Amino acid sequence: MVKTFTVGLIGAGPVTQAIHLPTLARLDGVRVAGVMDPDMAVAQAVAATLDVPAAANLDQLLQQGVPDIAVIGSPNAFHATQILTLVQAGVRGILAEKPLVMTPDEAQAITAAIEQQGTALVVGAMHTYDPGWLEAQELVRQLEGPFHVRSTIYLPANARFEDRATNMVRPAPAGPTGSAGGPPNPAQLVHGAVMGLAIHALPLIRGLIPAWERVEHAAALAPWGYNMTATGRGGTVELLARMPGTWRPDWQLGIWGAGTSQAALNFPPSYVHNGSAWGQVTLPDGATKAIAPHLTNGYVAEWQDLLAQLTEGAAPRYPLVHVIDDVLYAIELAGLAAAAIAGESEVAR
Amino acid sequence: MSPRIDIVVSGWAEAGRAWQAPAVRAAIGTLPQLYREVAAPPAGGGHVAWVMAGGDTWPDAVAAALQAGPAAVVVDQPTWATPDAIGQVERAAGTVPVILAGSRTHAPQVRDLAALVEPVKDQIEWVDALLVGGEASLFDALATLQAAGLAVVTPPRLTASPHGFVVEATAGGAARAGVHLTVLQGAGYTPQAVIKAFGSFGSLAATAGDPLVAYPGEVIRIDQSGYRAEPTDYQTPRRVALREVHAAVAGSLVSPHRLNSYVPVAALAGSAGRLGTEPARQSSDGRSSIQ
Structure with a gap:
């Protein structure tokens, strides 16, 4: 008999609703068993569509029954503690949305816990599982450095894509707050933006620029985004992002190396399930290989990797040490960027 | 009907741009009613002097081209410019329009x-x-x-x-x-x-x-x-530039790409020091060392 794994959803926001629920719906061998969100109205609304119980916190969800698999789609600051709680509770597998953790100490703590329990772990860094990227990666590995890498992300508001991926349940609008708040702290904004958005591209870039040396320029962009240029072992990296706004979804990774080595890759926006990355890679011998979009995306591949670990005992595509190194690479860049702009009084244009 | 103007292209060797000759000649060749390419300036001048401007010596090349009495001079893709160099060229040109044709300014x-x-x-x-x-x-x-x-x-x-x-x-x-x-x-x-x-x-x-x-x-x-x-x-940008220059010579257009309109750009490029006023060059460790 095929084992059906129960899945507990930690956080019922857009990532859970628009990404994981549609993905789970197409997979065999998985069944959502509970939905948790501190906004109980949202948790109940999402749970009701699945005929499962809702919970207001992680302890409550675990009391309802420890799932085989937990999906962490909560705010970044909670990921590490939730991973530790889930590992201790005995879940067999965790799909944790990026960023895996926020500090090196958290990385160390979850590493120890996961290694001790043998919990299967997949990080929801969908580009690392994207079949188009994986095809391109085999070619990119043949490129010759040093490299200039350019990641650009210009997107309309996420809601535009969330609403096309699912029937979203959103929290009730918040009432007026007493405090007007001040302008965003640009260092904090950039730090958060690196850990929340640039982190999609960083695992891909780490294969070309394996270590950072310095951030040459960093600035926060209004309304939300970043402009960074950093140098590292192997070359230079530009990271640009700005959203939301009225513009064409534009998510690109450009790579230029020695001679004819170059690559141009396009990624679909998050949330929508419209296939994989696409683009082209030109090799050192001048041959250009096209990467046509695949019908599946990284979201499906993440789950397939986790399920293969649990059903077949397969080795993970990305071992724990690899995903820890990925997140430490991002944490380091975020810290360098924040330090570079600390003291700026205005959000840059 | 606009007059057909003689055009002389010079500076290939000094600019290291001989490999672009087919492209330049092709652009001219797509405008047979506007231009006739000639090897040397006509005796009475009145031609367009198209100066290939790579390298360090393009202001001198422009000055030399002005000696033949052209109706207009085009500076093709200089890799550097300073306010002083532009001023030198403009003083030598007098009333003769000097037009910048950058790599993409006319794209x-x-x-x-x-x-x-x-x-x-x-x-x-x-x-x-x-x-x-x-x-x-x-x-x-x-x-x-x-x-x-x-x-x-x-x-x-x-x-x-x-x-x-x-x-x-x-x-x-x-x-x-x-x-x-x-x-x-x-x-x-x-x-x-x-x-x-x-x-x-x-x-x-x-x-x-x-x-x-x-x-x-x-x-x-x-x-x-x-x-x-x-x-x-x-x-191509060059074809657009050729049409614009012809219209300027024929008197129906004041080019927005007069070289002197790029003085602020030249000043800002120069403010980056010599860095940014020369093409990037690869150093021995593979990193760019912009001189």
Whole structure:
């Protein structure tokens, strides 16, 4: 008999609703068993569509029954503690949305816990599982450095894509707050933006620029985004992002190396399930290989990797040490960027 | 009917640009009713002197071309310029128009982008420009932005890269748009220009391919009313420049690309020190060492 794994959803926001629920719906061998969100109205609304119980916190969800698999789609600051709680509770597998953790100490703590329990772990860094990227990666590995890498992300508001991926349940609008708040702290904004958005591209870039040396320029962009240029072992990296706004979804990774080595890759926006990355890679011998979009995306591949670990005992595509190194690479860049702009009084244009 | 004008192309060897001869001659050849290419200036002058301007000595080459009494001089793709050099050339030219033909200053995509920029120039908040191919010249890159209506007005801050450089600056306009410009040079790279402008109105974007090829590219505006693409124009920048110069000589146009209009750009490029006034060169460790 095929084992059906129960899945507990930690956080019922857009990532859970628009990404994981549609993905789970197409997979065999998985069944959502509970939905948790501190906004109980949202948790109940999402749970009701699945005929499962809702919970207001992680302890409550675990009391309802420890799932085989937990999906962490909560705010970044909670990921590490939730991973530790889930590992201790005995879940067999965790799909944790990026960023895996926020500090090196958290990385160390979850590493120890996961290694001790043998919990299967997949990080929801969908580009690392994207079949188009994986095809391109085999070619990119043949490129010759040093490299200039350019990641650009210009997107309309996420809601535009969330609403096309699912029937979203959103929290009730918040009432007026007493405090007007001040302008965003640009260092904090950039730090958060690196850990929340640039982190999609960083695992891909780490294969070309394996270590950072310095951030040459960093600035926060209004309304939300970043402009960074950093140098590292192997070359230079530009990271640009700005959203939301009225513009064409534009998510690109450009790579230029020695001679004819170059690559141009396009990624679909998050949330929508419209296939994989696409683009082209030109090799050192001048041959250009096209990467046509695949019908599946990284979201499906993440789950397939986790399920293969649990059903077949397969080795993970990305071992724990690899995903820890990925997140430490991002944490380091975020810290360098924040330090570079600390003291700026205005959000840059 | 506009008169057919003799045109003399010079400076190939000094500029190291002999390999571009077919492209230049092809552009002239697509305008047989406007130009006749001749090997030497006509006795009475009145021709167009097209000076290939790579290398250090282009002001002298322009001065030499002026000796033959041309009706106009075109400076083709100088990789550097300073206010003093431009001043030297303009003094020698007197009333003869001297026109800059940068690598993309006359690109139809840049021209069309400038037309879209004009009505929203005070609402543009962020400019992202990527220029790949050709010679990594800060002056040429900033001239391209000026031609697109996105001229920078602050001294550029440069970061060297193994294959070019990255620039941070600010554009004019009420919103004082941040400008992020990447210039990459490599003989093996696919030439491209991608210029994007964002603001409260929406966004604009222009893409262009190899300037030696009449690749149509794309110029778009996206706003609340939707997506609009400008009609495609299959012309190389040089062909557009040739038509503009002919109209200027015939008296029906004052060129917006007079070399002296690029003095501010030359000054800003020079403010980056010698860094940014010369093409990027590869150092022995593979990193760019812009001289």
